[in-house]
Amino acid sequence: MRKRALEEAERWMLERIGQGSDGLAAVYPAMLNCLIALRVLGYSKDHPAYKKAAQDFAGLFVEDPEDFRIQPCMSPIWDTAINLIALAESGLPADDPALRRAAKWLLDKEVRIRGDWALNNSHPEASGWAFEYNNVYYPDVDDTAMVLMALRLVRPEENWGLEGAFRRALDWELSFQCRDGGWAAFDKNVTTPWLEDMPFADHNAILDPTCSDLTARTLELLGYIAFNPKTRCVRDAIHYLIETQEADGSWYGRWGVNYIYGTWQVLRGLRAIGYDMTQDWILRGRDWLESCQNDDGGWGETCATYENPATKGIGRSTPSQTAWAIMGICACGDVDRPSIQRGLRFLLSSQRPDGSWEEPEITGTGFPGVFYLKYDMYRQNFPLLALATYVNYRNGFITRPGFYQA
Template identity: 40%
Template sequence: MRGPASAGHGGEARAEARLDAAIDAGREALLGHQQDDGHWCFELESDATITAEYILMMHFADEIDTDLQARMAVYLRAIQRRDRHGGWDQYHDGALDISCSVKAYFALKAAGDAADAPHMVQAREAILAAGGAARANVFTRILLATFEQVPWRATPFVPVELILFPRWMPVHLDKMAYWARSTLVPLTVLCSMRAKAANPHRVSIRELFVTPPEEERRYFSTQGLVRKAFLVVDRLARCIEPMIPAGLRRRAIERAQAWCVERMNGEDGLGGIFPPMVYWYEMMVLLGIPKSDPRRATCLAAIRKLVVHRPDGMAYCQPCLSPVWDTAWSIMALQHAGGGERTRDAIQRAYDWLAQRQVQDLRGDWADHVPATVQPGGWAFQYANPYYPDIDDSAVVAAMLAVHGRRLGQPERYAQQVERAVEWMVGLQSRNGGFGAFDANCDREYLNRIPFADHGALLDPPTEDVSGRVLLALGLSGERARHADAVARCVDYLRRTQRADGSWWGRWGTNYLYGTWSVLAGLALVGEDVRQPYIRKAVDWLLRVQNADGGWGETNDTYFAPHLAGTNGGESTPNCTAWALLALFAVGEAHAPAARRGIDYLLGCQQKGGLWWHPSHNAPGFPRIYYLKYHGYTAYFPLWALTRYRQLVKPALPRAAH
């Protein structure tokens, strides 16, 4: 294990000891985060919007928890970028985001911050300089409409009757991604009924508008012929709306309510994500469902479970919870981390926890998109989300269960679960050979041009990273030969989507480093010859974008400017470095000098507690509009890179010594 950190036998021994010590510290720290029942769940932080919306939800319903509101206000003030642009950004060190800033300002004012307070003045000036609140996105303007801050004409026409549309219609719920369906159904009720927030303190933010909101005429973008056509349809539909029979509207509202009730998902919440939960809660308030009703109480409990209370007095709201995802990768990091019986017991408890959470019923909305012979067999991202199992999570869990069964000498232990999961995933392969996160062929791009979809996130098309993960599952599960056609089609899809510089885009992690790792790992595990030119091109790209300090880094700026792929303004991060290393290891580059330098970087930035940390947001919820910070990514990915390196470079070392 020679490299910059070693010189001769003594230096090599010291380097090995340093690596072992780092792995031991990381292992113990990660084990310390395991829950009693065997799973892990790290914080999942976003930008200011979710926490701001939580505060405003309390004002919508006139159910204000003043202590929680105060703690959330501290958090919003703390993440305001007063040192940069004065407002709030979508991700760490990003540019000012007008929608995020409007919501945060509104929430702080609702929480009692004076408009003439220095931080509020600075935020207001930044918002006005960016065009004012009228330039905020559709979701923000709908929120403002419910608080009577903008007229309803500032929002798109989204009638609740949408839920009654036949499937052949070009705009239909089944043609949208799961998160869009879950969000849109309750939101159409709020819009159709012109919901009005209680707003008990009569908070107003008129000062954030350049033109008075009732006089503003440019709420919608008119760029592009398709968008212009949809705006014409939108205006015509508004004229027709008064003619909608009252009975039809009542039936649509009843159908929407039944749809939400059926998918409530207990205290794990509608869709397992914050926006549908909060819109469903506000819909129940609007419909007059009392607080004592079990449906409303359960929904509020689900929302409250997303709140993180920090020891420093702050509180914020997560967009969702990530226990299945965190548990799967934590196990991966611990598989070769040593620690004897204690670690083996922790891993087995985690596998038992995962095995119990496979979705095996027919409730999924996806059932309309796969052959009737395909039975569900996936895992959700959250604790429970039976309508919407996640292909990405399912691929990782199925692969690991298969490998673990073989390691135990009991390949039949999880065989049925693995086979069912693989059948389900392959059944959701899209026509172009790739895989989306939840649905097949959810790629009707025209839907992202309707006025409601200014965020461009109504769809769940196939992506490179998820497709690579499915290949990983097919390779490790032993199901590759049985699904040879699906493998070939997916490999062909990935060859077509490789960028000219050799990298692959990352939809669910930032960005090209994440995508390239995901793809290379999958390709190697289904037997692609890693000496092929297209794979060597990806390796060359990884080596080319390594930073001088030995690490790798990349910001979310690359979603706006692809030419920045693999760069982070010179700043390396632990998770990006781990992804790059794991990609190199997958294609046989563990002994490369670049790998040793990457390992040295991880050893050098490990914290005293044994884990790693970086302030950056490391994944998009939706590229270009919403980003996430998985706190677990700087816990398990660097540890996994270290353990994988030791496994590959020192294979003869007895496991007990680790």
């Protein structure tokens, strides 16, 4: 039994470090453990499998005159999609060459392999996008939603096959809705709590629970392509968001720091889907955001909130978190609210002469309480998107016209 189990684990690992993947899951912990496992299994450093795994791992290294760092992973799909959205919403024409180049690059990165997600999801056709350059076994719901929101804003060339790819990926995304009405990142209904009681439960990150931010982002996508609150999947998702709201009106942010991130995305998603934003439970989310605005007009929150929720909404103002809060409050209507105006002044006054913002703080989440992610583009693309969102709302629309409707 042990011999057979080791052989199967070895086969599985070799398959996932082969062609189409930049290392096992294309993320630091799995890639490092893969190198250790290969050596334990007797692979020499000259073996092609080990050499590829080592080369992929070295691709995470960052060397400069000051220091040496190892990135946890790459984020090109995610960064490109957000940047495309920010530029398009800011008024760059839908047929702008830069937008078209980015959109075509994203289209070419669509995953067409049935990865490990297929064990719990019988959806017949593979699609979706991963986070990294090449990670074909692990596309995820969040990147797929963000990419689809980006692609809809670009006027495609006739030979791109955008409509087919969009429909395929949308069906794939919808197939991941879980029993509770929410969406998780990589899997469907992988929430069995006893698995976290095992000694190798990987910092209690062995499960893939549904979360409010991913669920709301999916609602945002669906709203932009003509879904409405009466659709069954949308009704279930809204019920999930009602059930997961915190007592103070905020929402937990699984993939961004933290309650500011979760609350912004829920409010934005509900506005996009056409929900009545005057409902008391929704306005409690807006009020919570306003309650934690800093004296300088910005918003900030630290990674410590994952260990101590009592510190939620407290932190030095950052451009990205200020942008999230502004967009969340804008989603509730009344863009003349003093909190929005103060937040905009913070962004404008902290912008540097070259148009950029400075943000040394970490506002991205990998695994709460374990490791966090510093997305260097967040300090640029989200402030730009917040400014564009404000202008668009003032002009009477919540998003630029798209080129795809469900």
